Structures are given as structure tokens and as C-alpha cells.
Amino acid sequence: MTHARRTGATPLYLDCDTGVDDSLALAYLLASPETDLVGVGTVSGNIGARQGATNTLDLLALAGRGDVPVAVGAHDPLAGTFGGGPAHIHGHNGVGDVALPPSGLEPVAESAVDLLLRLSHEHAGELRVVAVGPLTNLAMALRQDPTLPGRVADVTIMGGAALHPGNVSPVAEANIANDPEAAAAVLSADWDVTLVPLDVTMRDVLEETDRKALLEAGTALAPWLGEVLDLYLGFYVETFGRRCCALHDPLAAALAVGGVRPAVAPRVHVTVDDSRGPGRGQTICDLRGLHAGYPDQPGARCRVVLETDAPLAPHLMERLLTL
Ligand code: BDR
Ligand code: CA
Numbered sequence: 229m230t231h232a233r234r235t236g237a238t239p240l241y242l243d244c245d246t247g248v249d250d251s252l253a254l255a256y257l258l259a260s261p262e263t264d265l266v267g268v269g270t271v272s273g274n275i276g277a278r279q280g281a282t283n284t285l286d287l288l289a290l291a292g293r294g295d296v297p298v299a300v301g302a303h304d305p306l307a308g309t310f311g312g313g314p315a316h317i318h319g320h321n322g323v324g325d326v327a328l329p330p331s332g333l334e335p336v337a338e339s340a341v342d343l344l345l346r347l348s349h350e351h352a353g354e355l356r357v358v359a360v361g362p363l364t365n366l367a368m369a370l371r372q373d374p375t376l377p378g379r380v381a382d383v384t385i386m387g388g389a390a391l392h393p394g395n396v397s398p399v400a401e402a403n404i405a406n407d408p409e410a411a412a413a414v415l416s417a418d419w420d421v422t423l424v425p426l427d428v429t430m431r432d433v434l435e436e437t438d439r440k441a442l443l444e445a446g447t448a449l450a451p452w453l454g455e456v457l458d459l460y461l462g463f464y465v466e467t468f469g470r471r472c473c474a475l476h477d478p479l480a481a482a483l484a485v486g487g488v489r490p491a492v493a494p495r496v497h498v499t500v501d502d503s504r505g506p507g508r509g510q511t512i513c514d515l516r517g518l519h520a521g522y523p524d525q526p527g528a529r530c531r532v533v534l535e536t537d538a539p540l541a542p543h544l545m546e547r548l549l550t551l
Contacts, residue, residue, distance in 0.1 A: 234261070234263075234264040237261065237262060237263050237264040238262065238263050238264065238354065238356050238381070238485075239263075239264050239266045239347070239350075239351040239354055239355050239356065240257065240263045240264065240265055240266065240355070240356045240357075240358060240484065240485075241266060241267045241268070241269070241343070241344055241347050241348075241355060241356070241357050241358070242254065242257060242265060242267075242268045242269070242358050242359075242360070242481075243268075243269045243270075243271060243301070243340065243344070243357065243358070243359040243360070243361060243363075243365050243366060244268065244269075244270060244271070244280065244284070244359075244360045244361045244477070245270065245271050245272060245273030245274045245275060245277070245280050245313070245322075245360070245361030245362065245403075246270060246274070246275070246280040246281075246283040246284045246287070246322055246323070247273065247274035247275065247280065247283070247318055247322055247323075247360075247361065247477070248274070248317070248318050248319075248322075248323065248324055248456055248457060248459070248460040248473075249360075249460070249473070249474070249475065249476050249477040249478060250274065250280075250360055250361065250477045251283070251287055251323060251453060251456055252434075252453065252457075252475070252477060252478040252544065252548070253358070253360050253386075253477035253478045253480065253481040254268070254284065254287055254288070255287065255291065255449060255450075255453060255547075255548055255551055256478045256481045256482060256485075256487075256544055256547055256548065257358075257481050257485070258288075258291050258293055258551060259547035259548060259550050259551050260481075260485045260487065260547060262485045262486060262487075263356070263484075263485050265293075265296050266296070266297075266347055266350075266351065266355075267296065267297045267298075267299065267343050267344070267347050268284050268288075268296060268297070268298045268299070269298075269299045269300075269301045269339075269340025269341075269343055269344055269365050270284060270298065270299070270300055270301050270335075270340060270361075271301045271302050271340065271361045271362050271363075271364050271365050272302065272303050272304065272305075272310040272313070272361075272362070272364075272406075273313060273361040273362045273402070273403065273406050274313040274314065274317070274318040274322050274361070275313045275318060275321065275322030276303060276310065276312075276313070277300050277301050277302060277303050277340075278300050278303070278335075279321060279322055280300075280322060280361075281298050281299070281300045281335045282330075282331075283321070283322050283323050283328070284298045285298050285331045285333040285334075285335070286323075286328040286329065286330060286331045287323075287328065287449065287452075288331070288333070289329075289331030289332075289333060290328070290329065290331075290448050290449040290452055291448065291449045291551050292448065294331060294333050297336045297343060298333075298335045298336065299335055299336050299338055299339055299340040299342070299343040300335045300339065300340060301339060301340025301341065301364065301365040301368075302340070302341075302364035302365055302368060304364075305362060305364055305406060305407035305409070305410060306364060306367060306368075306407055306409040306410050306413075307407075307409050314402075316463060317459075317460065317463045318459075318460070319459050323456045324455070324456040324457065324458055324459040324460055325459060326452070326455045326456050326458075328452060328456075340365040341365055341368045341369045341372055344357070344365065344366070344369045344376075345369055345372065345373050345376065348376055348379040348380055349379065351379075352379040353379060353381065354381055355379065355380050355381060356380075356381050356382055356383075356384070356484055357380055357382070357383045357384070358383075358384045358385075358480055358481055358484045359383065359384070359385045359386070359387075359403075359414075359480075360385075360386040360403070360476070360477035360480050360481070361403055361406075362403050362404075362406035362407040362410060362411075363385070363387070363403070363404075363407055363410040363411045363413075363414045364407045364410045366383070366410065366413075366414045367407070367409070367410035367411075367413040367414055368410075370413055370414065370417050371413075376417075376419075377417050377418045377419035378418075380419055382419065382420045382421070382422065382484075383414070383419055383420065383421045383422070384421075384422045384424060384480050384481075384483055384484035385403075385414070385415075385421060385422070385423050385424065385480065386403060386424045386429065386476050386477050386479070386480035387401055387403035387404045387411065387423065387424070387425065387511070388401050388403075388404050388411075388423055388425040388426070388498070388511030388513070388532075389401045389425050389426040389427065389510070389511060390423075390425050390427050390511065390513040390515060390532050390534065391427055391513075391515065391534070392425065392426040392427040392430060393426075394426070394509070394510070395426060396509070397506070397508070397509060397510075398506075399501075399506075399507055399509070399510040400501075400507075400508060400509030400510050401425065401426050401509070401511070404500060404509045404510075404511055405508065405509030406509075408500050408501065408502040408508055408509045409502050411500045411502075411509075411511070412499075412500040412502045415498050415499075415500055415511075415530060418529070419529065420529055420530075420531075421529060421530040421531070422483060422484070422490070422493070422530075422531045422533060423498060423511070423513075423530055423531065423532045423533065424476075424479055424480040424483055424533050425511065425513075425532060425533070426474075426476075427532075427533075427534050428479060428533050428534065428535065428536055429474055429475060429476040429479050429480075430474050432474075432475050432479065432536075432539045432540040432541050433464075433468065433472040433473060433474060433475065433541065434457070434461075434472060434473050434475055434541050434544070434545075435471075435472045435541070436461060436470070436471040436472060438541060438545050439454050439457045439458070439461060439471075440454070441454075441545065441549065442454030442457070442545075442548060442549070443455070445548075445549050447549070447550070447551055448551065449548075449551040450548055450549055450551050453548060453551075457473065460473050461473050475540050475541065475544065478540065478544050479536070479540050482540055482543065482544065483533060483536070487540075487543050487544075487547075488536045488537060488538050488539075488540055488543060489536065489537045489538075490531065490533045490535070490536060490537070491535040491536055491537045492522070492533075492534040492535035493531040493532060493533045493534065493535075494513075494515060494517060494522035494524075494525075494531065494532055494534070495522075495524040495525060495528045495529075495530065495531050496513055496514045496515060496517070496522070496524075496525045496528050496530065496532060497513075497514045497525055497527075497528045497530070498511055498512065498513050498514070498528075498530045498532065499511075499512040499514075500512070513532045514528075515532075
């Protein structure tokens with residue numbers, strides 16, 4: 229199937245570990261007229277990279293978008309081996325143990341790294357990259373072609389924790405913790421990065437009433453998203469005391485597309501702890517400018533989103549209900 233370009237829309241490559249909230253990010257992007265999803269690469273995180281690709285293809289097919297190329301990316305992080313995803317959060321198959329209708333589609337033959345590099349040439353200067361899983365593919369792409377940043381408009385990353393506690397250790401967030409070496413390489417590369425950390429993604433939640441609205445949408449994809457969210461909302465009862473969920477990956481997607489905007493997003497130096505100590509995976513964001521209104525730090529290429537201008541959930545629901 230050939231990909232038909234959306235005229236006037238920004239080309240976007242999504243790198244993900246699909247994943248319940250990755251599914252929401254994917255769906256949001258498909259429903260966003262501002263952007264044209266030109267390719268998806270998968271990486272191990274919530275689930276193995278191959279299963280993530282199957283999930284992605286199944287979701288794309290339900291949305292009638294089997295034309296979007298999906299490439300399997302890195303199975304293992306740069307240092308070490310993938311130990312399996314958190315089945316109690318994303319299910320044994322990554323999509324909440326829901327059996328999505330199989331698309332019958334196959335990933336493209338090229339790797340996620342090759343897909344990203346090819347798209348960066350085809351859309352040089354325009355391509356927007358959104359990464360909502362471990363950063364292995366991006367780091368490998370940088371290794372393979374260090375000139376990549378010169379062809380990418382910007383990079384939006386769901387990951388890290390600035391002032392918020394971590395979610396897999398006291399200081400580390402899962403996407404960064406799953407491949408700190410990759411995150412260190414990506415965050416020190418010569419491109420503009422918007423980091424969307426737990427500080428903002430734990431703030432806006434999707435409620436059980438929203439999930440019910442998805443179930444009852446009467447459209448092709450939204451009811452399946454409602455099914456996929458069931459286990460995830462159950463997991464978050466321990467965190468929030470009720471059935472609802474954080475919106476990590478769709479918030480990164482919405483910030484990339486401009487559906488919500490950063491309200492407080494200091495441009496500061498960010499260092500990733502890739503030591504073997506208790507700080508491994510921490511994103512050390514230099515927020516010492518707090519009391520001076522966060523002046524831009526000379527040479528810093530990373531904006532760390534600490535507040536957004538509007539809640540995501542209503543906007544997200546509006547778009548998801550169209551699919
Ligand atoms: C991030 O980790 C993954 O489990 C989610 O999909 C999200 O990208 C949140 O820490
Ligand atoms: Ca993810």
C-alpha cells in the first residue's frame with residue numbers, strides 16, 4: 229500500500245514500544261490534521277520490538293491506515309539484553325492482553341534505524357521525530373549517521389523525571405532507565421529536543437468515564453482503545469486511588485503537534501546518569517534558574533516541559549473519538 233501524503237502537514241516519524249499509552253499516541257497522531265505520520269519504528273520496552281510492530285500494524289489497520297510503514301527496531305538496549313516488559317501494566321502482548329483483529333500486514337524489510345535515516349533524507353529539514361519508548365533506535369541512527377540531526381526539524385521525547393520521582397526507581401523513568409546509554413547519546417546530540425517528563429505526564433489523567441466513551445464510540449478504532457485501556461486503568465488504582473491513567477505518550481505526541489503547548493519549559497542542560505549506581509537512568513535537569521524565571525542556559529538544546537497550557541484529556545478524547 230502506498231502512503232498518500234497529507235498536504236501541508238508536517239511529516240512525523242514515531243518511535244515507540246507499543247504499549248497501551250503508545251497506542252493512544254499513535255491514534256492521536258492519526259487523528260491530527262497538523263501532521264502526516266510517515267513512518268513508525270518500534271523498540272523493545274513495554275514489549276519486544278517485533279510484537280510492538282504487530283500491535284502497531286493492527287492498530288493502523290483498524291484506523292484504515294495500513295499504508296503507514298512500520299519497521300522493527302532494536303530488540304536489545306545498547307548495553308545489555310531486553311528482559312521483558314511489565315506485563316502487569318501493558319499486558320503480556322503490550323496491548324492490555326486484548327486480542328486485536330490481526331491486520332495481516334507485515335513490517336517493512338528495513339530496520340527502524342534505516343527507515344528513520346531514509347525519511348530524514350526524504351523530508352530533510354522538515355521531519356519531526358517523536359520518541360515514546362527507549363531511545364535505542366535513535367542512538368543507533370546517530371551512530372550510523374552523525375549528520376542525522378542536520379536533517380531533523382526537532383525531537384520530542386517522552387521520558388525522564390526532572391523534579392518528579394521516577395517510576396522504575398526513586399529517580400529513573402522507564403524509557404530512560406531501559407537504555408540510559410542511548411538516552412545519554414540522544415540528549416547530547418546536536419538537535420533541538422523537547423523532553424516530556426513524568427512532571428507533566430503524571431498530571432493529566434484519562435478517567436474511566438473517558439474509557440467508557442471510547443467503548444461506546446461506534447467507530448472502528450476507538451472502542452478497541454477502550455478495551456486496551458482496561459488493564460492499564462486497573463494498574464493505576466494503586467497510584468491514584470481510582471481507575472484512571474497517566475497520559476505519558478499521547479502528551480508527547482500532542483506537544484509535538486501543537487495540540488497542547490508548553491507553558492513552562494526551561495531550556496537547560498540535561499545529563500543522563502548512565503552509571504551502574506542507584507542513580508542509573510536519572511535525567512539530571514539543571515533547574516537552578518528556578519528563582520530567576522528559568523533563563524535559557526547557553527548552549528542548551530533541550531527544553532524540559534514542566535507545565536502545559538491546557539489539560540490534555542479533553543483534547544485527546546475529542547480526537548480519539550473520531551477514529
Ligand atoms: C513510559 O514508559 C512506558 O511504559 C510508557 O509507554 C511510557 O512511554 C512512561 O514511563
Ligand atoms: Ca511508550
